[in-house]
Amino acid sequence: MPISTREIQLASRPHGEPTQDNFALAEVALPDPQPGEIAVRNLAMSVDPYMRGRMNDAPSYAPPWQLGEAARGGAIGEVTASQSPDVAVGSLVLHDRGWREHAVLPASEAFVVPRRDGLSPTLYLGALGMPGRTAYVGLFRIAAFQPGDTVFVSAAAGAVGSMVGQLAKLSGAARVIGSAGSQDKIDFLLNDLGFDAAFNYHDGPAARLLAQAAPDGIDVYFDNVGGEQLEAAIGAMKLHGRIAVCGQISGYNASSPQPGPRNLGLFVSRRLAMKGFLVFEHDDLADEFTQQVSGWLTEGKIKTRETVVDGLDQAVDAFIGMLRGANTGKMIITL
Amino acid sequence: MPISTREIQLASRPHGEPTQDNFALAEVALPDPQPGEIAVRNLAMSVDPYMRGRMNDAPSYAPPWQLGEAARGGAIGEVTASQSPDVAVGSLVLHDRGWREHAVLPASEAFVVPRRDGLSPTLYLGALGMPGRTAYVGLFRIAAFQPGDTVFVSAAAGAVGSMVGQLAKLSGAARVIGSAGSQDKIDFLLNDLGFDAAFNYHDGPAARLLAQAAPDGIDVYFDNVGGEQLEAAIGAMKLHGRIAVCGQISGYNASSPQPGPRNLGLFVSRRLAMKGFLVFEHDDLADEFTQQVSGWLTEGKIKTRETVVDGLDQAVDAFIGMLRGANTGKMIITL
Numbered sequence: 001m002p003i004s005t006r007e008i009q010l011a012s013r014p015h016g017e018p019t020q021d022n023f024a025l026a027e028v029a030l031p032d033p034q035p036g037e038i039a040v041r042n043l044a045m046s047v048d049p050y051m052r053g054r055m056n057d058a059p060s061y062a063p064p065w066q067l068g069e070a071a072r073g074g075a076i077g078e079v080t081a082s083q084s085p086d087v088a089v090g091s092l093v094l095h096d097r098g099w100r101e102h103a104v105l106p107a108s109e110a111f112v113v114p115r116r117d118g119l120s121p122t123l124y125l126g127a128l129g130m131p132g133r134t135a136y137v138g139l140f141r142i143a144a145f146q147p148g149d150t151v152f153v154s155a156a157a158g159a160v161g162s163m164v165g166q167l168a169k170l171s172g173a174a175r176v177i178g179s180a181g182s183q184d185k186i187d188f189l190l191n192d193l194g195f196d197a198a199f200n201y202h203d204g205p206a207a208r209l210l211a212q213a214a215p216d217g218i219d220v221y222f223d224n225v226g227g228e229q230l231e232a233a234i235g236a237m238k239l240h241g242r243i244a245v246c247g248q249i250s251g252y253n254a255s256s257p258q259p260g261p262r263n264l265g266l267f268v269s270r271r272l273a274m275k276g277f278l279v280f281e282h283d284d285l286a287d288e289f290t291q292q293v294s295g296w297l298t299e300g301k302i303k304t305r306e307t308v309v310d311g312l313d314q315a316v317d318a319f320i321g322m323l324r325g326a327n328t329g330k331m332i333i334t335l
Numbered sequence: 336m337p338i339s340t341r342e343i344q345l346a347s348r349p350h351g352e353p354t355q356d357n358f359a360l361a362e363v364a365l366p367d368p369q370p371g372e373i374a375v376r377n378l379a380m381s382v383d384p385y386m387r388g389r390m391n392d393a394p395s396y397a398p399p400w401q402l403g404e405a406a407r408g409g410a411i412g413e414v415t416a417s418q419s420p421d422v423a424v425g426s427l428v429l430h431d432r433g434w435r436e437h438a439v440l441p442a443s444e445a446f447v448v449p450r451r452d453g454l455s456p457t458l459y460l461g462a463l464g465m466p467g468r469t470a471y472v473g474l475f476r477i478a479a480f481q482p483g484d485t486v487f488v489s490a491a492a493g494a495v496g497s498m499v500g501q502l503a504k505l506s507g508a509a510r511v512i513g514s515a516g517s518q519d520k521i522d523f524l525l526n527d528l529g530f531d532a533a534f535n536y537h538d539g540p541a542a543r544l545l546a547q548a549a550p551d552g553i554d555v556y557f558d559n560v561g562g563e564q565l566e567a568a569i570g571a572m573k574l575h576g577r578i579a580v581c582g583q584i585s586g587y588n589a590s591s592p593q594p595g596p597r598n599l600g601l602f603v604s605r606r607l608a609m610k611g612f613l614v615f616e617h618d619d620l621a622d623e624f625t626q627q628v629s630g631w632l633t634e635g636k637i638k639t640r641e642t643v644v645d646g647l648d649q650a651v652d653a654f655i656g657m658l659r660g661a662n663t664g665k666m667i668i669t670l
Contacts, residue, residue: 053604060604061603061604226599226600230599231595245599245602245603246603247603248599248600248603251600257597257598258597259594259595259597260566260594260595260596260597260598260599261595261599262592262593262594262595263592263595264561264565264580264583264595264596265561265583265586266611267580267609267610267611268396268580268581268582268583268611268612268613269388269395269396269611270611271610271611271612271613271616272610272611273608273609273610273611274602274608274609274610275602275606275607275608275609276601276602276603276604276605276606276607276608277603277606278603278606281606
């Protein structure tokens with residue numbers, strides 16, 4: 001155990017897009033674990049779009065980060081010391097004390113996860129973790145996916161979107177369409193993940209691009225971005241279409257309200273449904289998800305790509321880049 | 336049986352708000368009923384907001400009215416001749432050949448309804464008919480109303496809205512709030528229908544008026560108008576709030592798309608759900624509805640007000656006025 005460790009603290013709250021100045025890399029003393037606690041050496045931490053909301057001092061589902069304190073977020077690590085009978089030294093644990101190289105936390109707030117042959121532990125931050133479970137809950141429960149559905153997902157090359165498309169294909173979707181922001185991502189969707197169609201949302205009005213990619217309309221839209229693509233999706237909806245609202249990253253950095261879709265009248269004429277959700281309210285699906293997805297991963301039926309950035313001192317740049325779309329697949333910071 | 340009768344035909348399609356010129360009052364020959372048909376003397380006809388959509392030549396749930404042909408819509412009448420063993424002369428029937436004084440139609444397209452002691456047959460066009468059933472389906476099935484909910488309904492003094500509020504109160508709502516466009520309507524909501532709070536949407540920003548009327552937020556919004564009030568309702572939603580989208584009358588006469596709500600980001604943070612619906616897809620609730628609501632009407636627990644206009648030659652003005660909000664309660668044309 002080192003006696004000091006590095007962590008990233010919130011230095012100030014952003015107005016609009018976050019900058020390096022909103023964060024500070026600090027060297028802090030690492031306490032010894034007290035009874036009931038464990039010490040963890042973090043192997044990797046997650047940067048996720050929802051973290052932008054935690055930078056604001058506003059009540060939300062995830063508590064705001066506090067000024068002058070280390071940021072939080074998903075991390076995977078190895079237990080180096082334990083004062084708990086429930087967690088053995090050497091265990092692999094998933095927990096929420098990311099943004100730091102070492103963490104001391106109550107054993108009750110860490111989840112021991114198995115080491116799986118051939119599968120990287122970092123998958124617990126992506127396909128096998130919160131992003132994968134978010135895709136699973138949103139597609140199957142919130143959007144009530146049925147075999148034969150045509151599914152559109154935005155931010156499709158991201159950690160959640162890439163899982164949504166693959167889960168839909170593996171479950172009998174008639175057609176899966178994804179949108180992303182670069183040719184490299186479009187190639188990834190079409191060539192690696194087996195999407196039926198994909199478009200770069202920079203190439204023109206989303207409504208036109210989606211109409212070309214889904215000429216017969218869509219049954220399900222998995223919304224990661226909001227804004228123009230949400231309006232396009234509503235316009236492309238078939239009768240009884242369903243929208244799972246997972247995130248609206250297009251507005252996360254906005255400092256004034258963004259215009260909403262102008263075609264909500266279609267909700268009545270086409271009997272549409274739109275639901276927002278948070279994965280942590282659907283823990284009852286966690287076992288089903290893990291069993292299903294770990295199987296598909298082991299069989300090679302689900303492909304993953306990680307954008308890996310090494311070192312805590314790179315984490316802030318990586319986070320800001322992810323909000324701009326710099327990642328393909330799950331963005332991971334190795335520590 | 337007269338040999339001729341009067342009907343209102345669609346003369347041209349409107350751009351924006353309809354005018355008298357879009358309609359023509361015509362004298363037409365009345366055919367004798369053929370085998371399987373009945374002849375009906377209409378007692379009253381309905382004018383409803385959804386009819387605005389039927390004036391457009393665009394595919395929708397209700398087929399467009401055809402140029403040079405009589406308009407259609409709900410009507411209640413007495414059977415004057417019958418060539419069907421299923422419908423006796425003298426029966427009271429509900430059917431879709433409104434906008435005319437007499438109608439000849441297949442018996443299979445008419446619904447024989449009972450004459451109920453003390454209840455006006457025109458209730459079959461309002462509280463006991465399509466508007467009442469729309470309120471019932473939207474509140475209980477689409478918005479999944481639960482006792483203890485706080486409910487907000489727009490166009491609350493209209494045929495549907497006045498039922499939504501009363502059904503919610505009778506079913507254990509914690510608080511019912513309505514909006515309408517005149518002081519007379521507000522008085523009606525508060526003094527006659529038992530709403531807990533009501534506001535005139537002309538009195539200021541809807542978000543402020545709603546926050547005053549529902550300081551603790553709302554669980555259910557029954558949307559009849561869309562636009563600014565929808566945005567206000569989303570902003571006032573509590574966690575897991577539900578929106579039933581019944582209509583969006585604020586946009587019906589618009590000739591360009593109206594801006595959408597700017598606060599859809601709340602769908603995730605508050606896990607909101609919004610669903611559009613059409614009553615005719617929920618016929619399985621019709622018997623339950625009729626039994627429940629006819630009982631409450633007979634017991635005097637549901638109050639109704641009709642805005643009655645007499646004569647087919649007044650129907651167009653009445654329809655145009657209803658789109659502007661001239662009615663309190665159900666608007667009926669007696670014939």
